[in-house]
Every structure is written in C-alpha cells, then in structure tokens.
Amino acid sequence: MTKNSKREQIINVALNLFYKEGFNATGVEKIREVANVSKKTLYNHFKSKDELILVVLRRRDEQFRNNFMRAVERFGTTPAERLVSVFDAADEWFNSKGFCGCMFINASAEFTAADNPIHVASAEHKRLMYEYVKSLAEKAGAENPAELSKQLNLLIEGATVQAHVSGDRNAAQTAKKMGKIFIKSALN
Amino acid sequence: MTKNSKREQIINVALNLFYKEGFNATGVEKIREVANVSKKTLYNHFKSKDELILVVLRRRDEQFRNNFMRAVERFGTTPAERLVSVFDAADEWFNSKGFCGCMFINASAEFTAADNPIHVASAEHKRLMYEYVKSLAEKAGAENPAELSKQLNLLIEGATVQAHVSGDRNAAQTAKKMGKIFIKSALN
DNA sequence: GACTATATAAACCGATCGGTATATGTTTGT
DNA sequence: ACAAACATATACCGATCGGTTTATATAGTC
Structure with a gap:
C-alpha cells in the first residue's frame, strides 16, 4: 500500500509545481524538498527530469480527461x-x-520542437480530447462528427487561452454561445 | 546610425532565441554569444534579463501586429x-x-502569475489584437463590433494552439470557415 | 535472525544561471 | 588633439542546475 507512496508523492508534487511555476523554472531540488524525499529516491523512480515530466503529463492527461x-x-x-x-x-x-x-499548451510553449517527446505527449492529449468529443458527436448523431469535434475543440482552446492570458472569466460562455451554433447545425 | 546597432542586435537575437527555445531555457550568456557582444554591453542596455524580455515582447508586438x-x-x-x-x-x-x-501565449505559459509584468505585457498584446479586429468590425458596420472581435480572436487563438501543439497546418482554414458564419451574421 | 530492497542525509560533480568588477581598447563629437 | 562614451575580454561572484556517489538506516520477507 505504501509501496508506491513515495513515487506518487513525487508525481503529485511535481505536477503541481510544473503547472504553477513552469517546467524549466521548477528544479529537481525543489521537487525533492517539497515531496520530502531524498534525491536518490527520486532518481531511483525516474531516470531523469525529462522522464519525470513525461510521467507527470501522462498523469495529468488521465486526471484531466477523467474530470472533464x-x-x-x-x-x-x-x-x-x-x-x-x-x-x-x-x-x-x-x-x-x-x-x-x-498544462499541455504550456508544455508545448517550453518545448517547442515538434519532435520533442514532451511536445508529442501534449499533442497526444489534444488528440484524445478530440476523440472524446468526436465520440460525443457520434452518439448525438452529428452529420460530420470529426469536423464538429475539431470545431468544438478549437473553441475550447481559444477560450482556454483567453481565460489564462487575458484573465477572461467568461471565455467559456463566449465559446459556448459560438459552439451551440455549430452543434445545432450539425444535428440539423 | 550604428548608435543603436548593438542594442538592436541584442533585441533581435534575444527575440529569435526566446521564441525558438523559450524564455527560461535561453540564458543571457547564449544571447551575448550569438549577438557577438560583451556581457557588460548587454547589461549597459538592459538592467536585467526580465527587462530584456519585456523589451523583446514590445518589439514582437509591434512587428507582429504590423505584419498581421x-x-x-x-x-x-x-x-x-x-x-x-x-x-x-x-x-x-x-x-x-x-x-x-x-510568443505571448508562450510567455504566459512560463510566467503564469497574472500580475507578472511579462504576463501583463502578453495580455496587452491580446488586447491590442482585439482592438484591431474591433476597428475592422466597426468599419464593416458590424452589429456588435466588440462581440464579433472577441469571437474572431477566440477562433484565432484556438487555431494558433492547434497549429502549434498538434501541428495542424489547416487550422486557420478550419477557423476561417467558422469565422465566416459569425461575420455574415454580424453584417446581416 | 539474516537477507534484500528501499529509504535516508549529505557531500560532491561539472556546468550553467543571472549579474558584477576590472582593466584595456575603440569610437565619437567638439 | 582630447576627453567622454561606449566597446571589449576576462575573471569572478554566490546560487542553482541536473545528476551521482557514499555510507548508513529502516523496512518487509524467507
């Protein structure tokens, strides 16, 4: 039960720090300190910071999509x-x-190269979100589920950026109003 | 004529490196080296890395909007x-x-705190883009220029994210198709 | 009770971080 | 021709980077 507790503790702490402070700005030493773990332990579980980032992104993807x-x-x-x-x-x-x-837009911002594994993992998260909305569109009997999903995801991304960069608390409502038009049209 | 050439050189080099490699990942030493300038000179023109970032963002805002x-x-x-x-x-x-x-989404990703001057500068760029599209909407006689501008900017942000994170080369065309609906509706 | 796996603290590695100091040129306007 | 302004290279600062090593302690398993 406590077998993986150290590992979990490290992942949780790293996830929060990476999200709030950024990836490059968060040092391994800081993670170690907050997680209350020795450096050896950290490097026993993860062979490098990059690997830890990848594990964290996978965890975030699970948590985020589940919650969403x-x-x-x-x-x-x-x-x-x-x-x-x-x-x-x-x-x-x-x-x-x-x-x-x-967090995935943020990760792509710090690791801009398209072939960087961290960037690839971010793209994968976006693909999974696309697949999810597409499956919703299919169940709803949309005319072109793939297109509708792409459109709705584009609206969500745009709203996310406006909410974060410009601090627009109503960005989702703006996007909702827009999205309804495409949903209605696709469900004719 | 060559009076500001060093300063310009530093700004240009920093802009490219910050954009391609990220802000935290780009060291002052790297900028100094590529700009072929001494460290003293760099710190004569900019009192800190943060100030250089702010100057670079202002420059990028000018160049980008002008070009756009x-x-x-x-x-x-x-x-x-x-x-x-x-x-x-x-x-x-x-x-x-x-x-x-x-670059401004990227900057906000690295400097997440809403009151961080770098984040504020990014929000300001977005505001100026909003004002520009709003002025276009006014000239076109849109029903609600403010609303239309917010909608079109949201679409652009969404497309930008899809283009960068997912490498979707057609994101702008997807957004264009969507935007036309709101433009047509607003111009009745 | 002995063995193995995993934990710990702490010292250490070379490299780099942002930033300063020093001492020596090289332009530049008058 | 001369002084102020700006440039240079280089060494240096303490702090931190990602990562390793060592030697010791604490578990759980047979």
Whole structure:
C-alpha cells in the first residue's frame, strides 16, 4: 500500500509545481524538498527530469480527461446536451482555484520542437480530447462528427487561452454561445 | 546610425532565441554569444534579463501586429473582406518557416502569475489584437463590433494552439470557415 | 535472525544561471 | 588633439542546475 507512496508523492508534487511555476523554472531540488524525499529516491523512480515530466503529463492527461468527462456528464444527460456541456465543463475549470491555463499548451510553449517527446505527449492529449468529443458527436448523431469535434475543440482552446492570458472569466460562455451554433447545425 | 546597432542586435537575437527555445531555457550568456557582444554591453542596455524580455515582447508586438495588419490588407480590400482576411493572415503565419506558436501565449505559459509584468505585457498584446479586429468590425458596420472581435480572436487563438501543439497546418482554414458564419451574421 | 530492497542525509560533480568588477581598447563629437 | 562614451575580454561572484556517489538506516520477507 505504501509501496508506491513515495513515487506518487513525487508525481503529485511535481505536477503541481510544473503547472504553477513552469517546467524549466521548477528544479529537481525543489521537487525533492517539497515531496520530502531524498534525491536518490527520486532518481531511483525516474531516470531523469525529462522522464519525470513525461510521467507527470501522462498523469495529468488521465486526471484531466477523467474530470472533464465526469463534469460533462454532470452538466448534460442526452448526447446532444453533452456536446454543449463541454463548455460548462470548461467554464468550471477556468474558474477553479489555481487555474493556470492548459498544462499541455504550456508544455508545448517550453518545448517547442515538434519532435520533442514532451511536445508529442501534449499533442497526444489534444488528440484524445478530440476523440472524446468526436465520440460525443457520434452518439448525438452529428452529420460530420470529426469536423464538429475539431470545431468544438478549437473553441475550447481559444477560450482556454483567453481565460489564462487575458484573465477572461467568461471565455467559456463566449465559446459556448459560438459552439451551440455549430452543434445545432450539425444535428440539423 | 550604428548608435543603436548593438542594442538592436541584442533585441533581435534575444527575440529569435526566446521564441525558438523559450524564455527560461535561453540564458543571457547564449544571447551575448550569438549577438557577438560583451556581457557588460548587454547589461549597459538592459538592467536585467526580465527587462530584456519585456523589451523583446514590445518589439514582437509591434512587428507582429504590423505584419498581421499588412497581410490582412493584402488579402482583402473592403472592410467586410478584411474581417475574413484575418484568417488568411493567420494561415500565412502558421505556415511560415520557424513558426513556434504565439510568443505571448508562450510567455504566459512560463510566467503564469497574472500580475507578472511579462504576463501583463502578453495580455496587452491580446488586447491590442482585439482592438484591431474591433476597428475592422466597426468599419464593416458590424452589429456588435466588440462581440464579433472577441469571437474572431477566440477562433484565432484556438487555431494558433492547434497549429502549434498538434501541428495542424489547416487550422486557420478550419477557423476561417467558422469565422465566416459569425461575420455574415454580424453584417446581416 | 539474516537477507534484500528501499529509504535516508549529505557531500560532491561539472556546468550553467543571472549579474558584477576590472582593466584595456575603440569610437565619437567638439 | 582630447576627453567622454561606449566597446571589449576576462575573471569572478554566490546560487542553482541536473545528476551521482557514499555510507548508513529502516523496512518487509524467507
């Protein structure tokens, strides 16, 4: 039970620090200190900082999509409703305490090269979000689920940026109003 | 004439390195080396790395908006056309060599605190882009120029993220198709 | 009770960080 | 021709970077 507790502790601490302070700005020593763990232990579990970042991103992806999907289900019941609910889920996220933008957009900003494993992992997260919304669109009987998902995701990304960079607390509502038009049109 | 050449050289080099490699990942020593300048000279012109970053962001804002506006004017002639052209300008940008996303989104990702001067400067750039599109919307006689500008900017942000994170070369075209709907609706 | 795995603290590595100091040129305007 | 302004190279500062090493302690398993 306590077998993986150290590892979990490191991942959780690293996730919070990376999200709030950034990846390059967060030193391994800081993570070690906050996690209350020896450096040896940290490097027993992760062979490098880059590997830790990748593990953290995988964890964040799981947590984020899980939370997002549960929020969508909470805000809507029918498939059609749930397409709209993605913006309510986004709204809740933007206005949650400690919101610092999208961790994967942030990661891509620090690791700009497209072939960097960290960048690739970020793109993968976006692909999974796309797949999720596409599956919602399919269940709702959208005309072109792939296109609708791409459109709704584009709106979410845009709202996320406005919420973070410009501190626009209503960005999700703006996007929701826009998204409804495409949803309605796709469900004819 | 060569009076400010050192200063200009430093700004240009720093701009390129910050954009391609990131802010925290780019050391002052690297900038000094590439700019072929002594460290003393660099610190005579800029009292700290943070100040240099702020100067670079101001420069980037000027260059970017200037270039963007000229592209918009190149792609469209009437005010109504030019509202659509913002997506052509974005398209050109996304597919230009060396594209690494939006420098201001990237800056906000590294300096997440909303009251950080660097973050504030990024928000200011977004505000100026908003004002520009709003002025286009006013000239085109849009019903609600402020709302239309916010919508179109949200689409541009979303496309920028998709283009950078996911490497989607067609993101601007997706956004253009979406934007046309709001433009048409606003111009009734 | 002995063995193995995992934990610890702390010293240490070379490299780099942002930034300063010093002492010596090289322009530049008058 | 001369002084002020700006340039240079280089050494230096303490702090931190990512990562390793060593020697010791604390678990859980047979």
